[in-house]
Amino acid sequence: MSHQEVPQPILFVIDHFRNPNAGTEGQMLNLIKGLDRARFEPILLVFRDSEYLRKYGFPCDYHVLGHTRLFAPVTWAALWKLAWKFRASEIRLAHVFFNDPSVICPPIFRLNGIKTIISRRDMGYWYTLAYRVMLAISGRFVSTVITNSDAVKQVTIRAEPFDLSQVHVIYNGYGAGETFCEVPADLTELRTKHLNAVFVGLVANIRPVKRMEDAVKAIGQLHQSGHDVHLILIGDGSQANLRLLASEQGVAERVHFLGPRADVKACLKALDIGLLCSESEGFSNAIVEYMQAGLPVVCSNVGGNPEAVEHGETGYLYPCGDVAALASHLRRLSDSGELRQRIGDNAFRCARERFSMETMVAKHQEIYDGLIGPERSG
Structure with missing residues (x-):
């Protein structure tokens, strides 16, 4: 990125953020903290607020959709309105976590000019017939999928409308931890x-x-x-x-x-x-x-x-x-x-x-660059 270019905004979407020590929430938080802020500007969208966010805030700007029911028209309308505003503020890429956001976000974002990455981080125990039908449709609006293991990648490819070239494995990243800490x-x-x-x-x-x-x-x-x-x-x-x-x-x-x-x-x-x-x-x-x-x-x-x-x-x-x-x-x-x-x-x-944090962040940034890059040079 040249010195004249401004950091590219990346929208992170999750249905809630309640516990920074939980698996998916913790990994997303560490990814956001680790991003090169000279290249990327993270923004968070949660479907519902939480005591944690109200009390401690978040290390980047965050927005609350205020609706959580997947099939409620008001949820889709509210997300469409926000997506339009996000695109007007030059957001071109969203990284979506958890199941319900990965159903509703891709079509709405794509129709507003925002590419979508979804994350898959489990063995698909939540796949029901209803989810499979919805994902077969919304998956066509997804640009890239990131899984945290090859096993999850294989499950995702079998259950959702993606081919091998769309799905990337990035292992969870972990900090070195405290070298000196007393045993409780x-x-x-x-x-x-x-x-x-x-x-x-x-x-x-x-x-x-x-x-x-x-x-x-x-x-x-x-x-x-x-x-x-x-x-x-x-x-x-x-x-x-x-x-x-x-x-x-x-x-x-x-x-x-x-x-x-x-x-x-x-x-x-x-x-x-x-x-x-x-x-x-x-x-x-x-x-x-x-x-x-x-x-x-x-x-x-x-x-x-x-x-x-x-x-x-x-x-x-x-x-x-x-x-x-x-x-x-x-x-x-x-x-x-x-x-x-x-x-x-x-x-x-x-x-x-x-499984270092640095490797995890670097691999995500490569994917972000690959999706935003064509628009930068266009």
């Missing part, structure tokens, strides 16, 4: 009580898709074989069923619920192994956070997980739902501190090389 007091106390134990951490909200019961059952098997392994669960959600299962497995004293935490990275410093048991993952933020913390990873072989974890090198993959295989990998790692160190070191190096 509650975890320090827990480790002091169990000096010889191996601590396995699982960071996820308690939902059926996360299959946390498999982790509890695996700890039960390890307990039966005489292994002193504890499970740390970090995340929101109802704990009652998992607590009952832990009691039935005889490991109630070995399964610890920390609830939702803002200091996850500090918590990871107190752990020995990172675990994820999900039956569906587009690309897991938790896995890369484990790797950044230098933890060996054990995870289900689903979705984008095998793209992040190299079996035997940075962790171990197991067939989803196979508790015996899960327990076997945990047993192997718990038996050898040297093995945990070697695989954890490999994971740390891999995370730094493949």
Whole structure:
């Protein structure tokens, strides 16, 4: 870009922004923060306001549509009015996140002269017949699709009207994290009580898709074989069923619920192994956070997980739902501190090389330039 050119505005669209630590919202926030402001000027559009935005604001100008019902004429009318204003202010490109905005935005934006990128970040569990019909129409107005793993790319191509040339994979980006942060007091106390134990951490909200019961059952098997392994669960959600299962497995004293935490990275410093048991993952933020913390990873072989974890090198993959295989990998790692160190070191190096914030931002900027460039030179 020459010195005479002004930064090109990029409109980011999401239905809500409530939690900067959530997966998609966090990645979008980091992308916006990382953009080269000499080249791009981000603007945010949310379909509905949130307590977070009202209290903390956002690192760029933001607009609130004020309507959320996908089939309501007032929603389409309000978006059309805003799109016309955006195009009048020289916005030529929009990057749209989440499902409903990706249905309504592409046709309205295209008819107002704004190109649209949509993001796909999961394995398509939300695809219903109604969504497929709508996406078959709105997808024809989409210029480019960005997915966060090759697994998600394949699902997207099968379900939506895109060809390979339209869909690009950009892995999630992560900052280097805090080099110096103290282990939280509650975890320090827990480790002091169990000096010889191996601590396995699982960071996820308690939902059926996360299959946390498999982790509890695996700890039960390890307990039966005489292994002193504890499970740390970090995340929101109802704990009652998992607590009952832990009691039935005889490991109630070995399964610890920390609830939702803002200091996850500090918590990871107190752990020995990172675990994820999900039956569906587009690309897991938790896995890369484990790797950044230098933890060996054990995870289900689903979705984008095998793209992040190299079996035997940075962790171990197991067939989803196979508790015996899960327990076997945990047993192997718990038996050898040297093995945990070697695989954890490999994971740390891999995370730094493949999943940096700088790489994620740079790849997005290349795509933005490619879509805006023809209009600049036209």
